Amino acid sequence: MLWHKLKTGLFALILVSLAGCGFKPLYGNGGGNDTDSRLLLQQVQIELIADKEGQILHNHLLDRFNPRGRPQKPNYFLSSELTISTASLGVTRDDNTTRQKLTVTSRFSLRNKQGESIEFSVSRVSGYSETQSEYATLVAKEDAVHRSLREIAKDARARVAAFLKSGELG
Template identity: 35%
Template sequence: MWWSRRHLLGMLGALPLAAGLSGCVVRPLYGTAGSRPGAAEDGAPALASVGIQPIPGRRGQMLHNELRDLLNPRGQPVSALYNLQVEMSENTRESGLRRTETATRGTLTMRADYRLFQRESGEALTSGRAQSIVGFNLVESGYANHVSAQSAQERAVRELAQEIRRRLALFLAESSG
């Protein structure tokens, strides 16, 4: 009986805390719901004016396409205000050895160093590094290993593109506000 009273008092003590948190406002980064009328909606419209420079290699093409779809689904902007340059690197490591000393697990680390430039002046506005670490299974079948590694690469590219998009949206929202 005493435990239930203590439990009840603890719950009543947490009630003012919950009421205080109900006044917090969360603004979506990707949508426009709840945003201020006439505001830059957290950098999303400014993202459509970012032109993406070609990124070398197959993974670079994949990242370029993901970024293009995330920043501006209508394609490359005709009159971009900003240029985005990205350099990629990747490393694959095998671990989790069997008794036969063959690997059972692979880890793919993919990095993208990006720089956003003002198109007219060529001034560097922001830069950073996005990183994705993705694991995948290694089995006896060579084809299954190829498909597993390819899937890991696609996931890593998707994560990199989403991270770069988030960072650019935050930068553009702060610089326009």
């Protein structure tokens, strides 16, 4: 019984402190006339990104920002540059690599119609095993790249939503 009262009191204290700190939900409308971040994200045009991996990232971004299709009159433009690098992690005694570290970095630039921009970078590190089979190694590397690109798109969406909700970019 005492434990239940303690939990209830702690929960009430957390709610009161969150209300006092100016916390606003990112994905809800927050009541009142607060702008919904989904509507803001639908005003972002995703620019084309070079190379095969860039197109994969572009498609992930489109799915997250514009699930109902490209905006007719975009207010914001998101461009990106993608770099992918690998480094050997595991090396056997006979100098064969057994494990690779893959780093995928995307530098984003979000700009409005007036030309004001915010730049940010998102990186993901993943690994894959290098085997005797070239095909298995290639598939493992492609899977690591795809996972990283999916996570980068997810993180970019959250960051852009935060920028737009804060009004930092007019």
